[in-house]
Structures are given as structure tokens and as C-alpha cells.
Amino acid sequence: MLNKKQVVQALEKVMDPEIGRSIVELGMVREVKVVGSRVKVVIALTIPNCPLKGVIAKDAEEKVAALADGLDVQIELSTMTAEEKKRMTDTLRGQSGAGAQEQGSLTGKLNRVKAVVAVMSGKGGVGKSTAAALLAAGLRRDGLRVGVLDADVTGPSIPKLFGVDDAPVMGPLGIVPPISEQGVKIMSINLMLERKDEAVIWRGPLISGAIKQFWNDVFWGDLDVLVVDLPPGTSDAALTVMQSLPVDGVVIVTSPQDLADMVVRKAANMAEHMKVGIWGIVENMSYVICPHCGERYSLFGEGNAAGMARTFNTQLLAQLPIDPELSRLCDAGQVERYESAEFEGALESLRAKLKGVAVKGSSEH
Amino acid sequence: MLNKKQVVQALEKVMDPEIGRSIVELGMVREVKVVGSRVKVVIALTIPNCPLKGVIAKDAEEKVAALADGLDVQIELSTMTAEEKKRMTDTLRGQSGAGAQEQGSLTGKLNRVKAVVAVMSGKGGVGKSTAAALLAAGLRRDGLRVGVLDADVTGPSIPKLFGVDDAPVMGPLGIVPPISEQGVKIMSINLMLERKDEAVIWRGPLISGAIKQFWNDVFWGDLDVLVVDLPPGTSDAALTVMQSLPVDGVVIVTSPQDLADMVVRKAANMAEHMKVGIWGIVENMSYVICPHCGERYSLFGEGNAAGMARTFNTQLLAQLPIDPELSRLCDAGQVERYESAEFEGALESLRAKLKGVAVKGSSEH
Numbered sequence: 175m176l177n178k179k180q181v182v183q184a185l186e187k188v189m190d191p192e193i194g195r196s197i198v199e200l201g202m203v204r205e206v207k208v209v210g211s212r213v214k215v216v217i218a219l220t221i222p223n224c225p226l227k228g229v230i231a232k233d234a235e236e237k238v239a240a241l242a243d244g245l246d247v248q249i250e251l252s253t254m255t256a257e258e259k260k261r262m263t264d265t266l267r268g269q270s271g272a273g274a275q276e277q278g279s280l281t282g283k284l285n286r287v288k289a290v291v292a293v294m295s296g297k298g299g300v301g302k303s304t305a306a307a308l309l310a311a312g313l314r315r316d317g318l319r320v321g322v323l324d325a326d327v328t329g330p331s332i333p334k335l336f337g338v339d340d341a342p343v344m345g346p347l348g349i350v351p352p353i354s355e356q357g358v359k360i361m362s363i364n365l366m367l368e369r370k371d372e373a374v375i376w377r378g379p380l381i382s383g384a385i386k387q388f389w390n391d392v393f394w395g396d397l398d399v400l401v402v403d404l405p406p407g408t409s410d411a412a413l414t415v416m417q418s419l420p421v422d423g424v425v426i427v428t429s430p431q432d433l434a435d436m437v438v439r440k441a442a443n444m445a446e447h448m449k450v451g452i453w454g455i456v457e458n459m460s461y462v463i464c465p466h467c468g469e470r471y472s473l474f475g476e477g478n479a480a481g482m483a484r485t486f487n488t489q490l491l492a493q494l495p496i497d498p499e500l501s502r503l504c505d506a507g508q509v510e511r512y513e514s515a516e517f518e519g520a521l522e523s524l525r526a527k528l529k530g531v532a533v534k535g536s537s538e539h
Numbered sequence: 540m541l542n543k544k545q546v547v548q549a550l551e552k553v554m555d556p557e558i559g560r561s562i563v564e565l566g567m568v569r570e571v572k573v574v575g576s577r578v579k580v581v582i583a584l585t586i587p588n589c590p591l592k593g594v595i596a597k598d599a600e601e602k603v604a605a606l607a608d609g610l611d612v613q614i615e616l617s618t619m620t621a622e623e624k625k626r627m628t629d630t631l632r633g634q635s636g637a638g639a640q641e642q643g644s645l646t647g648k649l650n651r652v653k654a655v656v657a658v659m660s661g662k663g664g665v666g667k668s669t670a671a672a673l674l675a676a677g678l679r680r681d682g683l684r685v686g687v688l689d690a691d692v693t694g695p696s697i698p699k700l701f702g703v704d705d706a707p708v709m710g711p712l713g714i715v716p717p718i719s720e721q722g723v724k725i726m727s728i729n730l731m732l733e734r735k736d737e738a739v740i741w742r743g744p745l746i747s748g749a750i751k752q753f754w755n756d757v758f759w760g761d762l763d764v765l766v767v768d769l770p771p772g773t774s775d776a777a778l779t780v781m782q783s784l785p786v787d788g789v790v791i792v793t794s795p796q797d798l799a800d801m802v803v804r805k806a807a808n809m810a811e812h813m814k815v816g817i818w819g820i821v822e823n824m825s826y827v828i829c830p831h832c833g834e835r836y837s838l839f840g841e842g843n844a845a846g847m848a849r850t851f852n853t854q855l856l857a858q859l860p861i862d863p864e865l866s867r868l869c870d871a872g873q874v875e876r877y878e879s880a881e882f883e884g885a886l887e888s889l890r891a892k893l894k895g896v897a898v899k900g901s902s903e904h
Contacts, residue, residue: 296693303798328773328774330802334798375778377774406663408694409742413740432870439736501796501838505798
């Protein structure tokens, strides 16, 4: 005959996928009732519309159902009370070793981000955000746990590219980032604005503050890689990311124009100056294929991305065409559906770079 | 028989084209010698390699030669001593009404800038700097006195587009901006850097300081229009320009991508918020013409610049193609040589806007 203890033991194996801890340990199992072959479990979620509620419920149901044949398992979902939340955060804080006074750093301590890659360019409009999105989407297709931190506070493109516009939820463990179609976690100022075309008229310190908050106060959970999309320029946003986030490497995006070359080199020089490794260079808008006659030609002259790669002792990861299909998918919020042979090589190199970087909590910086 | 006084009277009509005052009044005529039909004039220039020395010498020679037939006029150029410079600036300061303690504002008081137009975009890489350059070059072709202030401190493109790379000279009246092939005065941080690809890793307050200095401490002299090229974004640079410079209007540059539309609208909303009039919208990269088959097609989808113009109650000034010839001229520093029928309409509207704006000294703000 099944007893309550067995059910709880089974539920101990159900993990909250966000927090990476057992739902029993987190105090999320509020009630377990066993009457004959009927089992009722009430699970209290950390936030009302937890995007992972379906996953947790299914997992719990399967784990309990596996205890015996012919069980009638009923999982009921509820939301934690303030009291329950407090107990959970206290437990986590105790485990993370943080004292009671360090309330603010809890989120950071719980995040386990294996690698941080910043995508930068110096020059705007060369397709930096698109490259960041393709990079994130490609690594996600490999099965990695991927987040994108949009550090372009005054010109945020990431939510639009991924078709995400849910406001982030304030959970007990920090700001919970919304998740794209393919499972990439997204954080951007534009998710917080009432109107997407609202201007964020902020001077540098506020920009820096927002970026630090996106790192410290967002509950990224376990990530294999966090891709940071930097704005053009080498001012506050880039400085804050390189100084306050544990950036493992930068990917530089350029275009074939001479003018881009000069400005993009400024960004690469900044990375060198800040002692951040340059993992490679992506040349975008390298060529175009006429939809009428099929001829391939260069719109902006022949670029010198290979020369730039040599100067900075790094690799030319890819040369991408201007592809109307990519534009269409970007405008439709479906950048994740784009696959290109040209970008595959870039991903291959980055996969190699990602091996061997150390795990870090976001509060370490 | 010609006498010295007649020569000096003739020289009173020779203006220093920069300062807009007579070279006699400025104390630049150091010596006048008349022996029979031979006249020798020594003119002391404010700076050793004054770019306008040829103009001044020729003008002086002609004015003196016109006094009588068969004169042998010899103009000798020298440079002002520290004492002479001090006397000149004291004279100018007295005329401008500034007290002796207000040394710093002299340059600002001497500048007479009729109109300030800021070119902004929010989004990078839509061709904002190119549009600013085409605008300046077009107005210059009309015979207007035009300056370009490059407010994109971390990604400056203006000197490259105009093919200017002389360092600005520190004259007695302020920083003297170099002048392009067609006579446009240029000021940009990149003229000050030893290496053009050096990163300017500055936080907001330094960026703002540089922009204010480009306005207050640069000796623009008499300008019909100063075109300000803003960086992407709605942070420090844009704020400083809109708050510290007497901007008469902004021209917004966009591209047909949905993504650009959203980010560019942020910039337009900022202009509205800052109560700066939007003089019009330029859509760049609207289409491309295949060099092989001659077909015209859009690379980035059909844009909505007309809709944006309606939203902000302004005009769509132009829709420009991606033109490899323009790219080539930009890369070669010859943007001024580009003429396009598409841009002519934009210039026509702006000429109308420029009529009726009030003259202002740069120290008024």
C-alpha cells in the first residue's frame, strides 16, 4: 500500500528547472494526500504564471505514477504565499552561504552562468544584434541553455528579433526573464516599456545601472552561455559590461565598408585595452544575391575583415550575405528559424571556445 | 602720389574671412611701406599655417593694386606675436561686450551661426552620417557657409567621409576647424586622435564635455548652417546636443526595416519630448539596383517612412537607394562629389526651413 512518505520521496526527484533544486527542498509541495490508489499533490509555484508550470506538473505526475501500477494521480497547482516564499528564500540564502544582510545578492548567487560572450561592433547597423541572435539561436539548437542580455538600452532590438514581448515577472528569486519560442531567455529594457517606441532618454549612469541590474537581479538560473548584445560605441554600456560582467570573450561584427572598418577597430581596440579576448570576427553584408538574375555582387565594396582578424590575432568566423529572408524573419520575430551554412562555421568555432570556461555566479562581480 | 594712409584705407576693406572683421581693425597689418610706385605690406596672420592665408594675401594685393595704375604691390605674410594676439583678442573682447573675466566665452561670442540642424536616427548604420554629409555638401553647393559638428564621439565618421584629416589648429580665437575640399568646416574627435582607429573609451560626462567644447570653443565664425551628426541612441550625446545647443530642427534618418522603424521612432519621440522640431525624415537603403540586370528591388522589405512622417506630423524628405557609387565616394573621402536627384528634394525642403531662423552666437546657450 502506497504511503505519503513514498510520494514525497518521489517528488524529491522533481526539480524546479529554473532554480535547479528539488520542489520538496524548496517547500513547493504544500500538500500530499493518499487515499487508496488516489494521490493528490498540491504544488505551490513561486509565481502565479510560472512559464514552467506545465513541465513541473508533468514531471511530478510521472514520478508519482511510477511508484505503482494503476495510480490515479492528481496534481493541483497553486501559488506560494508570502510566508512560503520567505521560507524558500531563507533556505536558499542559507545554502548559498550569504548572510541575512546580503539580501540583494541572492539572485546573483543562484545564477550559474558558464560563459559570457559579448557581441560588439563599435559601429551601428552592421547587424550586431542579428549576429547575437543567430549565435544564441544556434547554440540553443545544440541543446545549450542560452540567455541573451540586451545591453543596448537606448536601441534595443533583441525582443523584436525573438518575437518576445512578455513583461518579465518579478519572482521571489529575482526578475524572471521571458523565454523565446526555442527556449532562449531574454532580458531587455524594451520588455519593460509600455510602448515599444518609447525613448529611453537616460544619461550614462542610468544605462550602466540597468545593465548591472540585468546581470545581478535577473534570475538567469543555470546557463551554458549568456550572450550580451552591446550597443554601438565604446562608452558607458560597453565599459560597464566589460568591467562589471565576467566576459569570457567578445565577437566583433563588422561590414565591408572602409568606414565600418575604422570604427569597428575602435571597438576591438577597446576589448584589447580591457583585456577581454576577441573570439572572432563576423563580417556581415558581405555580398548580396540579386533575386532577379541570381548574380552575387558586393554592395559596399570588398571588405577587409580578414585583415582585421590578422591585426587582432583572431579568426574571421563568417562572411554573411544580405539575405532578404533573414530580414523577413527578423521583422517577424522569428530569427531563431533562420539557418545558414555561412553561420554554421562561426558556431563551430564558438563551440570550441565555450569548452573549458569556468562556471560563475552573477554575484561574483 | 600714393601715400600710406590710402593703402591702409584700402586694406580696411580686406576682411579676415574667419573672423569677419577688417585685417586693419584686427591689428593684422604690421607694416605698410610706400616708395614711389612700390608698395610693401606685411600682414601678420593669427596662426602660422592659416588655411586662408592665400585668400587674405590675394584680396589685400587686389585692393591695394586698385588704388593706382602700375603699382608694384608686394604682400609679405608673417605670424602675429603673442603681444599682437593679445591686443587683438582684447579688442574683440571689448567689442563683443564681454568683461575681461569672461575669457572662455570669447569664441562663442564671435561665432555667428544662423541655424543648427541635428541629424539623428536612434538606430546605427542607417546612413545617418552619410545623410548629414550629403545635407552639408548640398547646402554648401548653394553657396551657404556650412559647418559639420561630429557629435558621434565614440564612432566618428565625418572626417573620413569628407576626406579631412588635418588636426584642428589652436588659434587665438579658439580651435580652428579644418576645411573640406568644397569648403565645409569640420570638427570631430577623430581629428584629434593620433590613430584613427583608437578607441575613445569615455563615459557620458566626458562625451558631453567634448560636444560642448565643439560648440563653445571651436571658432566656427559666420555659418549659415551647422549640421550636427548625432550618434545612435538617446543617451548623453543626443541629450547634450538638444539641451546645450540651440537646435532649430532635427532630420531623422531611417531604413525600411521594421526593427529600424521601432528604434528610430524612439529618437523622434525624444525630439518631441525635448521640444525640438522634426524637419523631416530621410529613408535610406530604400532599394537597390542590380548592377548586372538593372532591376530595382528592395533589400529590407517595404519600409514605413511615410507612416512615420505622418505620426510625427512631418515630411518624408527622400527615399534613397543603396548606391555602390556613394559607398565608393564615402570610402574615398569624396562624399561632396556625390549628387543625386533623390536627395535634391530633401535639400529643397530644408532650404525652405532654413529661411527665417534667427542668428545666434554659440555662447548664448
